[in-house]
Amino acid sequence: MLAAVSAGVLMPSAAAFSHLGAMLLFALFVSMALGCLTQRTALNWIRYVLRSFTMFVVIGVLVAWLMFPISR
Amino acid sequence: MNESPVNNTPASDTAISDPPVSEPPVNDTPVSGVRIGDAPEAHTPVISTETTPDATGANTVRGARSEAKRGVLAPVAALAAWILPGAGHLILGRWGRALGFLIAVAGLAITGAVLRGNIFAPHSGDLFGTLGFLADAASGACYYVARLLETAGPDVSRAAGDCGTRFIAAAGVVNLLAVFDALEIASARRA
Numbered sequence: 001m002l003a004a005v006s007a008g009v010l011m012p013s014a015a016a017f018s019h020l021g022a023m024l025l026f027a028l029f030v031s032m033a034l035g036c037l038t039q040r041t042a043l044n045w046i047r048y049v050l051r052s053f054t055m056f057v058v059i060g061v062l063v064a065w066l067m068f069p070i071s072r
Numbered sequence: 073m074n075e076s077p078v079n080n081t082p083a084s085d086t087a088i089s090d091p092p093v094s095e096p097p098v099n100d101t102p103v104s105g106v107r108i109g110d111a112p113e114a115h116t117p118v119i120s121t122e123t124t125p126d127a128t129g130a131n132t133v134r135g136a137r138s139e140a141k142r143g144v145l146a147p148v149a150a151l152a153a154w155i156l157p158g159a160g161h162l163i164l165g166r167w168g169r170a171l172g173f174l175i176a177v178a179g180l181a182i183t184g185a186v187l188r189g190n191i192f193a194p195h196s197g198d199l200f201g202t203l204g205f206l207a208d209a210a211s212g213a214c215y216y217v218a219r220l221l222e223t224a225g226p227d228v229s230r231a232a233g234d235c236g237t238r239f240i241a242a243a244g245v246v247n248l249l250a251v252f253d254a255l256e257i258a259s260a261r262r263a
Contacts, residue, residue, distance in 0.1 A: 030176070
């Protein structure tokens with residue numbers, strides 16, 4: 001099973017992730033965790049995760065564009 | 073001639089703002105005396121609220137027992153939460169939070185391993201490596217799962233590998249938050 005995983009059969013390989021994909025995954029997982037910490041009901045949790053995820057992505061893209069002039 | 077108004081206010085004045093007395097409903101009360109929709113407590117006998125010395129003593133014993141139980145449960149829940157993300161909340165009966173933390177922490181750790189991030193070893197010889205290990209190991213069992221999955225070893229020469237290193241460290245930090253949350257819930261400082 002480990003060989004299958006390392007060959008990318010069971011799981012995607014590192015090449016399948018772009019920066020954007022990694023950022024989206026990070027935003028999703030962290031939003032889920034923060035939602036679990038702060039919200040009590042399932043509906044509030046879903047709303048919080050959606051709001052937090054959107055903020056992560058928007059701010060991430062904004063910061064990326066702000067850094068664009070100084071990129072190589 | 074000034075006539076007194078027809079509607080004289082009676083001596084036992086009711087304020088103008090008092091609502092009119094409502095008429096009883098049309099449907100008669102059934103023979104049993106209980107109407108559908110009545111709150112159960114409307115028909116229960118009134119129990120004296122005075123506490124007897126025995127009841128007070130029993131309450132004190134019960135309170136001491138629950139304090140002792142909380143004292144044991146809190147570190148157990150925190151330890152379980154560290155070892156397996158979500159297990160602490162599972163012990164405390166918070167199923168939703170347990171699942172959420174498990175998915176978040178495991179997802180971050182596994183993604184970091186797939187991206188071939190650096191999973192710091194216990195004995196790295198420098199402060200940066202030690203701090204990295206502490207952050208990674210805070211994810212509990214997910215640290216070892218990530219090490220098992222990363223069969224090809226880390227590759228931080230590429231940006232993806234660098235991201236992976238951050239993912240695994242974030243998994244540890246998020247799990248630490250879960251541990252503190254479980255501790256607070258078990259200590260009755262949070263709902």
